[in-house]
Amino acid sequence: MAMIKDILDDRSKKVLCAVVESYIRNLEPVGSRFVTRRYSLGCSSATIRNIMADLEDVGFLSQPHTSAGRIPTDKGYRFYVDYILDIKEAEYDEESQEYLKKLDNHLEYIRSDLNKIFLEATNALSTLSNYIGVITPPRPECTTFNKLELIRYRSDQVVAILLTNEGIIKNKVISIPPSYSQDDLNNIVDYLNKEYSGYQLDKIMHILTERITTEKAQYNNLINKTIKIYEESLSIVAEDIFVSNLYDAINLPDFADISKIKELSKTIKDKHLILKLLNEFSDIEGIQVIIGDENPITELKGLSIVASAYKEGQRNMGVIALLGPKRMNYSKSIYVVESIAKLISRTFD
Amino acid sequence: MAMIKDILDDRSKKVLCAVVESYIRNLEPVGSRFVTRRYSLGCSSATIRNIMADLEDVGFLSQPHTSAGRIPTDKGYRFYVDYILDIKEAEYDEESQEYLKKLDNHLEYIRSDLNKIFLEATNALSTLSNYIGVITPPRPECTTFNKLELIRYRSDQVVAILLTNEGIIKNKVISIPPSYSQDDLNNIVDYLNKEYSGYQLDKIMHILTERITTEKAQYNNLINKTIKIYEESLSIVAEDIFVSNLYDAINLPDFADISKIKELSKTIKDKHLILKLLNEFSDIEGIQVIIGDENPITELKGLSIVASAYKEGQRNMGVIALLGPKRMNYSKSIYVVESIAKLISRTFD
DNA sequence: ATTAGCACTCAGTTGCAGAGAGTGCTAAAA
C-alpha cells in the first residue's frame, strides 16, 4: 500500500520545500525560474514548471492568477510540516539560542513566581518568532492546594491569600464582618490547611459545594459562613490566560493590511475564544501544528497555530502556543515552542 | 493691554471652532464652502475665505496644498482648547453617561481591589474615547504602610504580602532559610507592623537603609537578615503603570497608515517613557492638555495628551491620562478624563 | 525524460486628459 508520504518523489518534495520556504521568506508567489536560480536542483525551469503543475494537481500549490508564481495551499503546508520539515533538522540562529539561554537563567531566577514566568515566557515567544504567544495557566486538575491565609485588612475586609504547590499565588479581598477576630480566621484556615493540603483545587471545591447543600439545614450560620469563605477564597484561581500583545505581530507584512490587524486584535481581546481552542490541546503529546482552515474556530481561520503542552513530570499541565499567519515560519516556530515548553516544564521540577 | 484671547473677534473664533471640530470629525481639510453650508454663520463662503486667510496668517490654520481646505495647526488647537472649548459646555452623549454610571457601580463593587480598579479604569478610558488610556499608580509618597505578612511556603521560600492603606496588595516570594520558623517570621513582622503602620513606604525604606549602614558592624547577623527581609518585602511596590492596549486605537483613521501604529506600539511597549512623562503632571491641578509638539518626549510628538490627577482628599496621588492623535476630540476627552479621575478619587474616601 | 522556444496571460506602471474642489483676487453691491 502507498503511504501518503510517498505520493511525492524526492525531487517533487524538494520543489515543494523550495516553494514553501521561499514563500515564507518573501511572501511572494514563487516562479519556476526563481526556483532554478536559487535552489540548484539540477534541472531547468521548464522541468520545474512541469513538477509545479503536478503539485498543483495534487492540491499542494495554487496560483493567485494565471501569470503569477505558485503559493502553497493549506494542504501544501500540511505536507511540508508533516513529511518534509523534519527531514532536515535545521540549525538555528545563534541569536535565538543566546536569547533562550538568557531566558533560561532568568526563569531560574524567578522560578518561584509563576505569574512572572508566564509573562516572560509569552514575551519570549512573541519576540523570538514575531507571532503571538499564548500560554494557558495550569488547569484546575493540575492545581493542588497548598495553603490559605486570611489577613484582617480593613475593619470589615479580609485579604485571602491562596498558595498552590505549583507556585500560583493569588489574593482576593473578601468581606467578613468585624465580629470575626484574627484568631477566628486562623481557626477557619487551620482546618482547611490541615485537612486539604495537597488536594486538587477543583476536588476541594466539589466537596465544599456538596457540604453546603447537605449541611445547610442542619448546622448553624457559622459553618455556612465558613464554607462561604472557603468558596470565595478558592474561587480566586481564575482562568487568566497569558497572551503576548500585538506589538511584535504588527511588523509582519501579512498584516500590512490594517483591517487584518483589526480583526486579529478583536479576536485576541476576547481571550475566552483562544482559551477554548487551546484547551483542546491540553492532552496532546509533542508538538501540534494547526494550519489555516483546519482551525475549528472561525475567527481564527486563516491563522496557523503551533502548540505544545508543558508538563510536570508526566502530567500535561497547560498549553503554550504560537499564533501566526498561515505562511508562518514553521521550522522556527516549532523550535521556539518546543524550547520554551521545555524551559517551563523544567521550572516545575 | 490686549489679551491673547482677544486677538480673535467673535466670528473668527466661530470659524476656527468650526474648522477644528469638523476636522476632528471628518479628518479632512475643511473648505470655506463647507463651513457656510454646515454652520450657519450668516455670511457667504467668500467672507469665510477671507477670515480663514487671516487665521492662517496668525498661524492657527494651514493648507496641505493650494487647492485644499484648511486644517488646524498645533497653535490652532491650543487656542481652541484654551479659549473656545470651555465657552460652550457641550452636553455629552447618553451612551457615555450610562457607561460611566455602570462603571461607577462596578468600581464601588471592587473598591477593595486597587489593581482591578485601575485595570477597569484604563479600559474605560480607552473604550469611551478610542484613545489610549494610562494611569500611574499612587506614588510612593502617597503610599502608607498597613501591614506585612510572611508566610512560609516551600522549605526555603517565604511569601511576603504587603498591604497599604490605599488598597495596594502585593506579594513576592523571597528566599529565607528553613531555620526561620513561622514564629520567627511572625516576630519579625510584628515589630514592623506595630512600629511603622501608617508610615509612608519610602520613609520606611529610608530609615531601614540608614539602619543597615549604621548597625551593620555592631549587631549580629540576625538583625541584618531581618532588615534585608524588610527591604525585600517593601521593594514590592513596583512602578507598574497601567496602559490600555492598542485595540481601540487601531480603529482610528489616523492610524490607517500602519507605520504609525508600529511607531506608537513601540513607544507604548516602553512604559518607562510614558511614566516619565506623566510624572511631570503629578502636581497639576485640574485638567492639563498637551498638544502635539508641546510634548517634551520626542517619541510622543505628534500625539496629544489629556491628563488629570486623581486625589485622596487634597493630595494628588497619581495621574490618569488619555493619549491620542493631535486631532483628538478634546471636548470629549476632557470630559472622560475628568469623570474617571473623579470616580477613582471617590474610591479613596 | 528533459529542455528550448514561443505564444499567451495578466498584474502593475506610466502618462495623459478631464472632473471636482478649493482658493485668491477683483470688481460690484451694500
Next chain:
DNA sequence: TTTTAGCACTCTCTGCAACTGAGTGCTAAT
C-alpha cells in the same frame, strides 16, 4: 468700509489606454 459674486487658477484624484515584464502552458526537438 465691509461683504459678496464671479472668474481664473491650482492642485488632487480618477479613469483609461498603452506598455512592460514576469510567469505559464504547450509543442517540438534533444
